[in-house]
């Protein structure tokens with residue numbers, strides 16, 4: 208049974224899908240005016256993993272995540288670069304796919320609507336809100352009148368309209384009836400993309416885009432709505448108001464929000480200038496390491512982003528790679544008569560599977576899930592130290608290998624290294640070369656040199672083990 212922490216109720220709730228064995232899920236995607244930063248990469252990776260886990264548990268997932276391709280920031284960028292908004296959006300959508308491919312997002316079977324393809328649906332929704340008396344036109348703009356929804360508005364961010372009103376900035380505006388009212392439709396300005404509407408030429412506001420696209424693609428009530436914590440207010444609050452007032456239904460049943468990424472104890476943000484583009488980080492770390500790093504924390508927790516943390520994730524991931532490589536070597540060595548049976552390992556794999564599911568069922572606790580894998584890796588390393596294994600022993604090692612590989616690659620989406628040749632910076636070739644020199648030294652009974660090489664290799668964090676006729680090494 209999967210449990211989800213629902214921002215709406217602030218409780219861990221048992222997940223019950225609207226349709227049996229199906230999950231409908233909408234996650235707010237990026238505004239495409241720049242390459243994505245690591246803070247945008249987190250929800251992309253987190254919700255891709257949520258999707259994968261639901262699939263692992265037998266659900267069919269209808270996953271929708273949008274591109275906001277009409278927005279003030281895009282218009283500003285287009286004007287700066289002297290190109291059209293379409294060109295800007297096109298360029299950064301391509302950049303998005305280029306970057307996120309490296310962190311292994313599963314694109315297959317998901318929908319990625321662009322806001323500008325749903326302008327009609329947005330206009331219909333705005334019109335419905337005006338017709339029902341929830342919205343008003345003012346000088347070519349259309350605003351949602353928050354007071355008309357005062358019993359409900361604030362339900363997600365747990366604020367009430369009275370408090371919001373007293374806390375709101377007093378804007379010098381004779382356009383809006385209240386400073387809390389937000390734009391559904393914006394009157395066209397000179398040089399901006401615009402569409403005809405009952406209120407004159409204009410373009411949609413940001414919030415209405417998600418309401419219209421999710422409604423069109425998933426229906427007026429769907430299972431999960433996700434996004435970064437910073438979107439709870441006002442974006443998601445406004446989406447709820449627009450959709451429930453405009454079309455009825457419950458909108459989303461479960462609201463999931465991922466935590467922030469901190470840099471040196473401060474929230475990573477564009478305004479603070481302490482943000483890193485995903486592609487910058489990709490210059491120093493493989494995409495799989497970045498993904499493993501992000502999943503190293505439960506999604507609601509704040510992550511500290513630093514070189515040390517990334518380095519730790521890299522080492523950790525290499526430890527898993529290495530256990531798989533050791534198994535492969537053992538399999539290559541073959542079974543020995545009277546070798547060890549490793550009956551315990553069979554049980555270990557089963558227990559690990561149960562523990563992994565338990566961790567992930569509890570609000571997608573990837574940190575604990577990964578911990579389960581590390582426990583098993585430790586045991587595998589111990590079993591691989593055994594010189595001779597029986598046929599069963601080999602069989603159970605292979606079972607462990609396929610379990611770990613499946614969980615890592617298919618469920619968590621973190622690819623493993625399949626051969627020693629690409630083992631990060633520590634190229635195996637170099638290690639093999641050192642071991643070869645050491646073999647020669649031993650053959651010549653040069654024990655001092657042989658021990659020196661062993662000690663130096665040990666210092667680099669590589670363990671070596673002298674077997675009967677060969678030396679093996681592990682990280």
Ligand SMILES: [Zn+2]
Pocket residue numbers: 234235236417442
């Ligand atoms: Zn949204």
